[in-house]
Amino acid sequence: MEAIDVITAKRDGGELTGEQIRWVVDAYTRGAVAEEQMAALNMAVVWRGMTRAETSAWTQAMLDSGERLDFGGLDRPTTDKHSTGGVGDKITLPLTPTVAACGAAVPQLSGRGLGHTGGTLDKLESVPGWRADLSPEAMRVQLAEVGCAVCAAGPGLAPADRKLYALRDVTGTVESVPLIAASIMSKKLAEGTASLVLDVKVGSGAFMKDAASARxxxxxxxxxxxxxxxxxxxxxxxxxxxLGRRVGNALEVAEAVEVLSGGGPSDVVELTVELAREMLRAAGLDGARDPAEALRDGSAMDAWRRMIAAQGGDPDAPLPAAAERRDILAPATGTLTRLDAYAVGVAARRLGAGRARKEDPVSAGAGVELHAKPGEEIRAGRPLFTLHTDDPARFDGAAEALSDSFAVDGPARNLPLVLDRIG
Incomplete structure (x- = not known):
């Protein structure tokens, strides 16, 4: 088999066979197919698309490139959640221990932030002592003893995806639904979970800006x-x-702890409970326990504390705080009708909470605090945002990002929190 034949078949609109897909993904991972050839194939997929059978085979080929975790034999069913990323999306933090408190095991492999979206590992690493790296054996022990673990994916999981994603990132071939779906699912399937719930974000702060592409x-x-x-x-x-009222690593951890304590912003609580119920349904535990009760009675908090401690963290230690703060004041009195998630995410990154490149460091205490959400009243001269950073030279860039991020008494065009369920 030759790469040029696979490339031209897809370029001309043909459907690739499972054998062709298995060969080309394996050969590329081994270095037998050149970077420029795989770049050409990726571009052909962007233009021509893939059938369900092709996408499934492409996912399987990436899955077969590495190891697959196996959590069979645990005394509770396994279930996991994946979010396509957003701003203030701290849901994994309260969700994982809540689902564990309701009887499921949650093996949550998470990532780091890039661009305007935050990363779960960056957030948790603001907890003093907490470590992201767990071996498969340590993860299995923690699932058996605690019921949940949030950690980084090891290099042995879907290595073909790691290589392919880096290539797509520099060749303008990220924006392809089959390639995005196969990338996400190859990693999630490698986790070995028995059930999976996907949180697919829609809107200005999401990768998918409109409901049709998200669907x-x-x-x-x-x-x-x-x-x-x-x-x-x-x-x-x-x-x-x-989501919520704080965007930034330690800021979001603090807000997640508020939710686990029975309080917190209503949207974070609502989405945590909705996703928890969906995960429990998928795990066959929908009649076992209501996640809202686990938040109220403290059992979700207990699971959080055990999870943090099991990974070396101190759940009682003070979280890092930024050295500098600056308020941005509301320019008028009225009802806040728009607050753009993308602009807030950019501001948080500029303050040091995120990274523009994968190798950039992040500041644990940096971020944006929101003093109002759409539908709430604001008053001229009162704080609308509080910016947190360790470097005051970053304030102006963040303020610029927020300058057109909101509207007062204008038309409201905000999406509902949960638009639809699929599957």
Missing amino acids: ELAETMVAIGTDHGVRTSALLTGMDTP
Whole structure:
């Protein structure tokens, strides 16, 4: 088999066979197919698309490139959640221990932030002592003893995806639903979970800006999961406005702890409970316990504390705080009708909470505090945002990003928190 034949077949609109896909992904991973050839094939996929069978085979080929975790034999069913990323999306933090408190095991492999979206590992690393790296053996022990773990994916999981994603990132071939879906699902299937819930974000702060493309991505990923024997469903959720009232690593951990304590912003609580119920349904535990009760009675908090401690963290230690703060004041009195998630994410990154390149460091205490959400009243001269950073030279760039991020008494065009369920 030769790479040029696979490239031209897809370039001309043909459907690749499973044998062709397995060969080209394996050969590229081994270095037998050149970077420029795989770049050409990726571009052909961007233009021509893939059928369900092709996408499933592409996912399987990436999955077969590495190891697959196996959590069979645990005394509780396994379930996991994946979010396509957003601003203030701290949901994994309260969600994982809540689902564990309701009887499931949650093996949550998470990532770091890039661009305007935050990363779960960056957030948790603001907890003193907490470590992201767990071996498969340590993860299994923690799932058996605690019921949940949030950690980094090891290099042995879907190595073909790591190499392919780096190539797509520099060749303008990221924006392809089949390639995005296969990338996400190859890693999630490698976790070995029995069921999976996808949180597919829609809106200005999401990768998918409109509901039609988000639905296409969700349906594609649900189909891949189903084809691979994993019970999979998806919720389409709004990301026009940031989740919660704090955006930034330690800031979001503090807000997640508020939710686990029975308080916190209503949107974070609502989405945590909705996703927890969906995960428990997928795990066959929908009649076992209500996640809202686990938040109220403290059992979710207990699971959080055990999880943090099991990974070396101190759940009682003070979280890092930024050295500098600056308020941005509301220019008028009225009702806040728009708060753009993308602009807030950019501001948080400029303050040091995120990274423009994968190698950039992040500041644990940096970020943006929101004093109002759409639908709430604001008053001229009162704080609308509080900026947190260790470097005051960053304030002006963040303020510039926020200058057109909101509207007062204008038309409201905010998406509902949960738009639809798929699967």
